[in-house]
Amino acid sequence: MCLGIPGRIAAIRDAERRIASVDFSGVRRDVDLTCVAEGALDDLVGTWVLVHVGFAMSVIDEAEAQRTLEALAELGEAEEEYAAMRESAAMLEERP
């Protein structure tokens, strides 16, 4: 929750709500881009962002993204984040 995780913006899902679909080592989820961009979002497709609890907080380059992913994997934090994303998505699909 405190350490962000890098993901790559795969597509803009809802420009008005500032939501993109971001790829995290194969796990896709919605990410809010409010804090990294004003105006048009399309140029951001393909770039790496550092994401905290579903919000992109910084645009980073690919080398930095890989370095950060390695460090998170070593700490066991990357897997924890992906698991939290999957569980949260599954929870939303559950019947109330």
Next chain:
Amino acid sequence: MKYIDEFRDPALAKNLFRRIESLVGPAGGTKEKPLQIMEICGGHTHAIFRYGLDKLVPAELEFVHGPGCPVCVLPMSRVDDCIEIAARDNVIFCTFGDAMRVPGTRKSLMQAKAEGCDIRMVYSPLDALELARRNPDRDVVFFGLGFETTMPATAVTIRKAAADGQTNFSVFCNHILVPPPLRALLSDPQMRLDGFVGPGHVSMIIGTEPYRFIAEEFGKPLVVAGFEPLDLLQAIVMVLQQLAEGRAEIENQYARVVPANGNPHAMAAIEAVYEPRSSFDWRGLGEIDRSGVKIRGEYAAYDAEVKFGVGYGAGKAAGREPEGCRCGDVVKGLIKPPACPKFGGECVPERPLGALMVSSEGACAAYYQYGGTRREEAA
């Protein structure tokens, strides 16, 4: 712990360790009175233990583990408040998974869930808002927890809820700020800190300016660092260099991610939605002036404190810590975790008694998982 050969760049790591060794003396460290450098962020604490940096640096240098793990400093009474809200009719209470096992006065959120409260773990406040959208007849409450890194996320979510008129959604705001406890620690006559390693991702939001008082008023160096071991070692070299040269400045080792002025969009969202509380209670540290935020009146409809009449300043006494537990002294860095009589016996990660045993970013859990520093320091 890791061997230096396993570091990403072993030659660079060796070189950094050599520089630390040669600087620690000129910086004023001795075996009898080691330099005390506080790493503020729980992510740094975890990395230090994972790589055994505490064992690899010379004995003239000691890490003091700071208060930068939000679940570790969460007072028990706040967990009680969460459970009180979660137990209300019709409420779905959403939280980050990290908070589930934090002990309250009587139970944790995990136990409350087992007893039938509708408590759900979410990855993001956005998912809690989505849950509210899908369950218009339920009251969805999100537990807003964390430092400046998660604060923009809840702020933007509240603004989205307000824009949508999603009135069955609210946030129970317990966000806290990094700089105020540093001032409190530096003003504590029991503390003897020589310098700081500043948090990377918090600084990415707030920039480096808010730390200036540490150098200017207290004359201590602070270097913002990434959380890779090489980043940490580099930052320690920079702190030692300052000490050796008699300088006290705020420096940035992690400039590739941390701009000096932070993230202005994120700061604007924080500013629009939150205002400081006059004081806030930290587990182990007590009340600290202007160290927490609350939701501004403009967004009162999305403030769970207002909606449920539960929460800060609602007239409850602060929860007492369990008898014999030394969490406060560990948070201040006055003792190492094994010196707590509960450590490893009554208090283990599976059954945490204190919050520092809950998350791998807590000093006690990190000690338990990876083993402590040199034995004599535990005494």
